[in-house]
Amino acid sequence: MSAIRSKGALIPFQAASGGLMLLIVAAMAFLACFALAGALATTRIASTWTEGLAGAATVRIDANEDDRARRTSLVLDILRDTEGITDARALNERDVADLLTPWFGGIPDLGELPAPGIVAVTLDAENEPDPTVVQARLDGAGAGAIYDDHGRWRGKAAKAARAIGNLSWWALGLTALAIAASVFLVISIAMVAHKGTIEALRLAGAEDRFVANLYQKRFFWVGALGGLIGSGLALAAFVGLDALSSVRAALPMLDAPYYWPFAWLGIILTCALVALLAARLAVLATLRRRG
């Protein structure tokens, strides 16, 4: 006798519903990759902004080139004499470009921008000076300079980045939920078509979990394959699209390239497990409802 069929074929799955499911999971995995990248990148940008800017301040001197040198030395004198400031140093154009690099995601070309006189101030982290007091001292000397400890900007920017990051995590959760919901829907429909088969299995002595296993095994593989396709396309887009280079640059995995395969595998596995769990719950719920 040739082989008596294995368990997988006990239920006559329709190729069409499998293909549809594959498409849905692949699309969701694709979106999930961008949500994940968004979440990781913004979380990191937020911390870069807050950490990178803490303990430092800048003073901007708006003046024409003739007057700039005099005013700069005046400002330096005042700053070095202020409690809570450990160092003050006038920046040359090269320094200004470097300073702006993290904000632009590359070395900015300052040729077209009027570079103001900028003084970099290092603060005593334990004892940062009150910015209004510093500003008042500068104004008192008529330096025509603006003191900025980035506090307001720092807080706002970090808050915005965190909000976007949180939204990305929510988006990630929603894509998982959408996969689960579609599996639920597809299974509910399939189980109507398979009603006679399922009843025959039950009457032959199959427990609910036996029936659930038949479905969840199949949906695990559909989830995994869909995840592989969707995340593969997303990864190709990340690596291939120049427009995404700044997102790429902000991803923490860049520091540790060996993360990439794990992240990729993680997405595929998550798709597979979400599909499996949703399938199991859908089958068990449907069987219980039928009684």
Added chain:
Amino acid sequence: MIQFENVGFRYKRGPEVLQSVDLEIPAGSFQFITGESGAGKSSLLRLLYLDAMPSSGRISLFGRDVTTLTRDEIAWFRRRIGVVFQDFRLLDHLSAAENVALPLTVAGAREAAYRDNVTEMLQWVGLGDKMEVRPPELSGGEKQRVAIARAVVASPDIILADEPTGSVDPAMAERIMALFVEMNRLGKTVLFASHDLAMIEQYKLPITTLRGGTVASGMGAAA
């Protein structure tokens, strides 16, 4: 082994199709159930394979009140009960051999362990050459015999047969009857429902007659 105490049964909110049925079927016995079409034979068997629960009264099976069984326990009990359904209920997408193997597959047995058993069973019902054929290509009588092989393959304690000779000619009916008698000799409890009184009377075995949902004569008949 099987005990009915004043059992009543109705489908949803329909009329009672079984009323005050009392039955006691000892282990290892052979019992015919007869009665006209619509008398309630299939409904009575359905209660026994736990596809429905009594609306009133009490059914005890293997020493348990059936209404107390969990879904898993119902599945496990069904493995001890082989059923030949009136409408066969074979799976059209599986071969005859796969259909016969179903009770073993769902119980978690490995193919290698039951292959010989399934082959032997199909040969026993005279279908050794039809193992790979799917039910849509089998005749009514052949389907019935596949259903019989499936009902007995897992060596259940109880065999329920609903009109198992309904689709076959008299010669094949005799062969099928012989199969059930043989199963009974091997110690199985057999309940055999048939409206064909003339056929079953030849066998000199206990007969219970249902009429309009009550036991009219035989075991448990009102005195």
